[in-house]
Amino acid sequence: MTIKVIIVDDQAMVRAGFAALLSAQSDIDVVGEAPDGREGVEVSRRTHPDVVLMDVRMPEMDGLEAARQLLDPPRGVTHRPKVLMLTTFDVDDYVYEALRAGASGFLLKDAPPADLISAVRVVAAGEALLAPSVTRRLIADFARQRPAPRRDGPALRRSGLTPRETEVLELIARGLSNQEIAESLVLAEQTVKTHIGRVLAKLGLRDRAQAVIFAYESGLVTPGQ
Amino acid sequence: MTIKVIIVDDQAMVRAGFAALLSAQSDIDVVGEAPDGREGVEVSRRTHPDVVLMDVRMPEMDGLEAARQLLDPPRGVTHRPKVLMLTTFDVDDYVYEALRAGASGFLLKDAPPADLISAVRVVAAGEALLAPSVTRRLIADFARQRPAPRRDGPALRRSGLTPRETEVLELIARGLSNQEIAESLVLAEQTVKTHIGRVLAKLGLRDRAQAVIFAYESGLVTPGQ
DNA sequence: CAGCACATCACCCATGCGGCTCATCGTATG
DNA sequence: CATACGATGAGCCGCATGGGTGATGTGCTG
Numbered sequence: 001m002t003i004k005v006i007i008v009d010d011q012a013m014v015r016a017g018f019a020a021l022l023s024a025q026s027d028i029d030v031v032g033e034a035p036d037g038r039e040g041v042e043v044s045r046r047t048h049p050d051v052v053l054m055d056v057r058m059p060e061m062d063g064l065e066a067a068r069q070l071l072d073p074p075r076g077v078t079h080r081p082k083v084l085m086l087t088t089f090d091v092d093d094y095v096y097e098a099l100r101a102g103a104s105g106f107l108l109k110d111a112p113p114a115d116l117i118s119a120v121r122v123v124a125a126g127e128a129l130l131a132p133s134v135t136r137r138l139i140a141d142f143a144r145q146r147p148a149p150r151r152d153g154p155a156l157r158r159s160g161l162t163p164r165e166t167e168v169l170e171l172i173a174r175g176l177s178n179q180e181i182a183e184s185l186v187l188a189e190q191t192v193k194t195h196i197g198r199v200l201a202k203l204g205l206r207d208r209a210q211a212v213i214f215a216y217e218s219g220l221v222t223p224g225q
Numbered sequence: 226m227t228i229k230v231i232i233v234d235d236q237a238m239v240r241a242g243f244a245a246l247l248s249a250q251s252d253i254d255v256v257g258e259a260p261d262g263r264e265g266v267e268v269s270r271r272t273h274p275d276v277v278l279m280d281v282r283m284p285e286m287d288g289l290e291a292a293r294q295l296l297d298p299p300r301g302v303t304h305r306p307k308v309l310m311l312t313t314f315d316v317d318d319y320v321y322e323a324l325r326a327g328a329s330g331f332l333l334k335d336a337p338p339a340d341l342i343s344a345v346r347v348v349a350a351g352e353a354l355l356a357p358s359v360t361r362r363l364i365a366d367f368a369r370q371r372p373a374p375r376r377d378g379p380a381l382r383r384s385g386l387t388p389r390e391t392e393v394l395e396l397i398a399r400g401l402s403n404q405e406i407a408e409s410l411v412l413a414e415q416t417v418k419t420h421i422g423r424v425l426a427k428l429g430l431r432d433r434a435q436a437v438i439f440a441y442e443s444g445l446v447t448p449g450q
Numbered sequence: 451c452a453g454c455a456c457a458t459c460a461c462c463c464a465t466g467c468g469g470c471t472c473a474t475c476g477t478a479t480g
Numbered sequence: 481c482a483t484a485c486g487a488t489g490a491g492c493c494g495c496a497t498g499g500g501t502g503a504t505g506t507g508c509t510g
Contacts, residue, residue, distance in 0.1 A: 002248065016506075024307070027251075045499080048438075072265055077447040096367075098252070099364050099367050100367070103364075104361070104364070105360075122357045125357075126361070127357035127358050127360065127361045128357055128358050128360040128361035128363075128364050129360055130355070130360055130364075131348075132347045132352035132353055132354050133352050133353075135330075135352065135353040135354055135355055135360070136329070136353035138353075138363060138364075138367065139324050139328075139329075139353050139355075140365075141367075142321075142324055142325070142363065142366075142367070156399050162485090162486060163486090164487065164488095165486095165487095172434065174438070175430075175431070175434060175435040175438050175440065176487045177432075177465070177466075177467095178466075179466090183365075184362070184365070184366070187487090187488075187489085188488075188489050188490085189486085189489095190491085191487075191488050191489050191490095192488060193467075193468075193469095193489095194487085194488075194489070195487085195488095196467085196468075197468065197469070197470090200468075200469095201469095205400075206400070206402070206468090207402075207433075207436050207467075207468075207496085207497095208433075208434045208467080209400060209433045209436070209437050209467090212434050212437040212438055212441075213398065213399070213400050216437075216441045216448045217448050219448070222448070223441050223442050223444070223447070223448070224237075224442070364467075385454060386471095387455080387457080388456090389456075389457065389458095390456095401495070402496075402497095403496070404496085412457090412458075412459090413459055413460085415458085415459050415460060415461090416457075416458050416459055416495075418459095418498075418499095419458075419459075420457085420458095421459085421497085421498080422498065422499070422500090425498075425499095427497095431498090432466085432467095432497075432498075433497080433498090451510100452509100452510090453501090453508100453509085453510085454507100454508085454509085454510100455506105455507090455508085455509105456504100456505105456506085456507090457504100457505085457506080457507105458503100458504080458505080458506100459484100459502105459503085459504085460498105460501100460502085460503080460504105461500105461501090461502090462499100462500085462501090463498100463499085463500090464497105464498090464499090465495105465496105465497085465498090465499105466495105466496090466497075466498090466509100467494105467495090467496080467497085468493105468494095468495090468496095469492100469493085469494090469495105470491105470492085471490100471491090471492090472489105472490085472491090472506075473489085473490080474487100474488080474489085474490105475486100475487085475488080476485100476486090476487085477484100477485085477486085477487105478483100478484085478485080478486100479483080479485095480481100480482080480483070480484090
């Protein structure tokens with residue numbers, strides 16, 4: 001099964017270069033191109049690519065907005081491609097915007113050609129990949145964001161939840177589905193359900209909505225970060 | 226200028242393999258090895274490597290603790306190597322622990338050899354690099370953490386909810402089921418479902434659990450009282 | 451009056467979720 | 481060594497939940 005790719009970039013030469021590079025791979029098929037975000041979205045809707053290579057800076061509609069539209073499609077549109085953002089410059093605002101929108105990767109155009117090719121494969125496989133400098137910032141941000149360990153609310157302490165159960169409860173309170181919790185903790189969904197069942201039983205709650213309430217009321221999570 | 230590397234892993238064969246692989250590079254010099262975290266820290270203090278390849282799971286002192294000691298050194302120790310964590314296949318909380326500790330990368334041992342080599346170079350250059358699966362989770366986590374620039378202030382924009390919809394949302398945030406909400410407001414359950422459907426759609430939420438979160442985060446309801 | 455937003459309710463359908471039971475494994479704890 | 485607990489995960493089952501579509505009545509407003 002070949003990987004279908006479209007290339008969205010306002011510079012024709014860049015498109016041609018990437019297309020040539022990727023088409024030379026037996027497992028990659030360039031099925032479309034577009035010079036701006038608006039057309040990029042159209043081409044994507046029409047060709048249903050697995051991966052969209054998206055330049056950040058473009059006329060008409062920039063790559064970020066286009067990425068948002070592709071990754072949060074309107075009703076009726078079921079196709080959701082992976083989006084790999086490309087940029088010439090190393091600018092961090094764009095990075096965060098793109099990742100928030102759900103992009104699967106962020107590469108600089110000066111990366112080695114081999115990196116671009118492998119990035120397409122990685123992204124198509126459902127994984128993600130970032131330029132090293134971007135990774136560094138993301139990690140720094142992550143480390144800064146929560147160096148603080150957990151503090152227990154009074155209600156929590158008496159609840160008799162195990163550490164794992166508490167962890168699951170917190171993810172419920174972040175709005176994750178069972179499947180997402182499973183992925184986040186690297187567990188089978190069934191295990192998550194078991195944990196949740198115990199949490200609900202121990203706390204005398206009926207469903208996850210009440211679990212969210214408990215999490216807020218007990219201070220396990222707090223409004224505003 | 227060659228990159229000085231030490232390898233910390235409890236499996237001698239793994240150490241030998243990595244050492245051979247890296248030593249074959251003209252710009253990389255393996256200057257030490259250690260079978261556990263404790264000795265790894267000692268060797269690092271003695272040899273002052275640029276990069277420490279650190280297995281996560283080890284006897285005596287695991288890679289996470291060793292990484293913490295290397296990245297947050299006591300007084301008098303000025304040397305601070307870059308730490309590149311390695312693991313066989315566990316991609317779980319270790320990752321977050323390691324990144325929090327300040328590790329520059331996290332790779333799976335089944336990655337292509339070329340990846341390891343380039344990772345060493347990337348890390349030595351002060352950048353960072355993660356295994357694709359790790360990157361994916363980090364991005365997912367990031368996107369979830371800050372889904373939108375926090376339209377803060379108690380003056381929340383409840384994005385066009387009608388009075389009745391707001392009322393229903395509040396009851397959801399009190400933990401009531403659809404049937405209970407219906408009884409509470411003297412409505413048919415179907416009507417409640419319609420209201421909830423609109424609330425979820427207008428707010429871009431998936432289920433009532435997320436609705437509860439929104440209610441707390443927006444200040445519609447507040448913890449305590 | 452026509453148009454519109456809002457509230458109300460019905461029907462259908464797919465499925466996420468929670469209840470329940472049971473099994474395995476590792477680590478404390480006695 | 482036996483026991484208990486925590487974590488993991490499988491299978492089954494029923495129902496609440498959420499999505500979609502459509503209809504009716506009301507009150508406000510141009």
